[in-house]
Amino acid sequence: MITVIGLGFVGLTTALGFSEKGYHVYGFDIDQKKKEQLRNGKIPFYEPNLNEKLNKHLNKGFTITDDLQEAVINSEVIFLCVGTPSKTDGSADLGYILEAIKNVAGYIKKPEFKVLVIKSTIPPSTTSERIKPYLENLGFKVGVEIGLTNNPEFLREGYAWDDFMNPDRIVIGQDDDKSGRIVETTYHTFNAPIYRVSLNTAEFIKYLSNTMLATLISFANEQSLIARSIGNIDIKKAFQVLHLDRRWSGAPANMTSYVFPGCGFGGYCLPKDTMALVSQALKNSYTPELLTSTLKVNEAIKEFVVSDVERIVEKNENIGILGLAFKPNSNDIRDTPAKAIIQGLLQKGYKNIIAYDPMANEEFKEVYGFPIQYSPNLSSLLSMVNHVVILTAWDEFIKNEESIKKKNVFDYRFIYQ
Numbered sequence: 001m002i003t004v005i006g007l008g009f010v011g012l013t014t015a016l017g018f019s020e021k022g023y024h025v026y027g028f029d030i031d032q033k034k035k036e037q038l039r040n041g042k043i044p045f046y047e048p049n050l051n052e053k054l055n056k057h058l059n060k061g062f063t064i065t066d067d068l069q070e071a072v073i074n075s076e077v078i079f080l081c082v083g084t085p086s087k088t089d090g091s092a093d094l095g096y097i098l099e100a101i102k103n104v105a106g107y108i109k110k111p112e113f114k115v116l117v118i119k120s121t122i123p124p125s126t127t128s129e130r131i132k133p134y135l136e137n138l139g140f141k142v143g144v145e146i147g148l149t150n151n152p153e154f155l156r157e158g159y160a161w162d163d164f165m166n167p168d169r170i171v172i173g174q175d176d177d178k179s180g181r182i183v184e185t186t187y188h189t190f191n192a193p194i195y196r197v198s199l200n201t202a203e204f205i206k207y208l209s210n211t212m213l214a215t216l217i218s219f220a221n222e223q224s225l226i227a228r229s230i231g232n233i234d235i236k237k238a239f240q241v242l243h244l245d246r247r248w249s250g251a252p253a254n255m256t257s258y259v260f261p262g263c264g265f266g267g268y269c270l271p272k273d274t275m276a277l278v279s280q281a282l283k284n285s286y287t288p289e290l291l292t293s294t295l296k297v298n299e300a301i302k303e304f305v306v307s308d309v310e311r312i313v314e315k316n317e318n319i320g321i322l323g324l325a326f327k328p329n330s331n332d333i334r335d336t337p338a339k340a341i342i343q344g345l346l347q348k349g350y351k352n353i354i355a356y357d358p359m360a361n362e363e364f365k366e367v368y369g370f371p372i373q374y375s376p377n378l379s380s381l382l383s384m385v386n387h388v389v390i391l392t393a394w395d396e397f398i399k400n401e402e403s404i405k406k407k408n409v410f411d412y413r414f415i416y417q
């Protein structure tokens with residue numbers, strides 16, 4: 001049996017979803033009015049499919065209870081789906097979740113092992129740094145006497161049922177294997193890949209998703225403001241044409257390769273065009289904050305690479321640079337991140353830099369004229385260095401993982417596991 005605490009959009013969908021999968025589910029909420037309404041077979045908000053599912057499962061697989069103790073005693077897994085609203089300073093208000101945990105924990109009698117699953121959205125590190133110590137203060141050895149996991153929810157209002165029943169992925173954050181395994185088993189009939197990761201990773205994955213969506217929306221809005229400042233631009237048409245780009249679909253090098261960390265954008269187009277549109281908007285009295293930040297982040301990531309290398313590598317050591325072109329399958333070195341990064345390393349006092357790119361050695365040497373060496377192939381570079389810095393995700397570097405990984409690798413393109 002399962003208990004779901006908090007019967008809002010997420011909790012009610014979770015409770016009915018597990019009922020549909022054949023579990024007996026207890027639903028608990030502190031809002032008596034909400035529970036009465038649900039007991040009368042009516043959901044207090046609009047969401048397709050949920051009314052029908054409520055009436056199908058109510059008092060059969062789904063019990064709305066006032067008796068939290070009974071629910072907790074009979075359940076092995078307890079999902080917490082209470083709200084986590086913003087406080088006035090913008091931080092997440094954990095009051096509801098801590099209160100709910102205290103109430104639940106009060107009914108857990110050792111040595112029964114129950115797993116708490118935080119489904120509410122909470123900022124990365126909250127489970128390990130706030131909730132775990134909170135449970136320990138309540139007298140539980142976490143991972144031994146009580147299980148603690150998180151399981152972010154990705155459903156969208158308006159599509160909640162389908163998103164919950166057919167998820168793209170199920171993410172389970174765990175500290176101990178036993179708790180993660182129990183939650184994974186709970187989801188065993190869902191046809192979706194399950195990722196068991198650290199508590200912080202699971203929380204981060206949820207914020208990665210939401211902040212990306214928020215950024216894309218602000219990006220689109222900022223573009224519409226730039227367009228308005230310039231005038232005579234069909235904004236709707238422009239976006240519709242943007243959506244025809246094959247990078248939105250499964251084409252090679254599609255949008256996933258853009259929404260992926262690396263060491264900055266480069267090449268002929270993205271840097272110069274972003275700068276030009278910023279300057280055009282400024283001329284038209286509109287300051288595009290997001291694009292200005294986009295350019296700043298593109299500098300910051302390269303500065304990070306230099307300081308990260310400096311943390312580990314002594315100034316008199318050899319450094320191998322793998323990749324000079326701004327992206328694989330190209331010998332374009334215009335505004336490539338390798339330029340600023342090598343320049344930064346030289347300024348820091350590194351004198352023994354050896355670079356190799358499958359296609360761009362000559363171009364880079366000719367255009368930038370840096371006092372560095374160039375290796376004609378990968379193996380000769382590897383024979384000369386203990387440290388390699390991967391700046392371009394060439395297939396050759398992916399294929400030669402074994403020999404490259406014998407060195408200390410700075411994998412700034414995240415090409416390896």
Ligand SMILES: NC(=O)c1ccc[n+]([C@@H]2O[C@H](COP(=O)([O-])OP(=O)(O)OC[C@H]3O[C@@H](n4cnc5c(N)ncnc54)[C@H](O)[C@@H]3O)[C@@H](O)[C@H]2O)c1
Nearest residue numbers: 006007008009010029030031082083084096100120121153
């Ligand atoms: N709404 C979404 O689309 C969505 C999607 C994914 C994740 N989330 C996250 O899921 C969480 C819940 O969101 P929601 O939209 O379902 O919120 P909601 O406000 O609709 O529901 C929360 C419910 O928790 C109840 N509650 C509060 N304290 C309680 C307690 N101590 N014991 C029992 N019940 C208690 C409230 O009465 C309320 O019914 C939030 O952290 C939210 O960020 C929401």
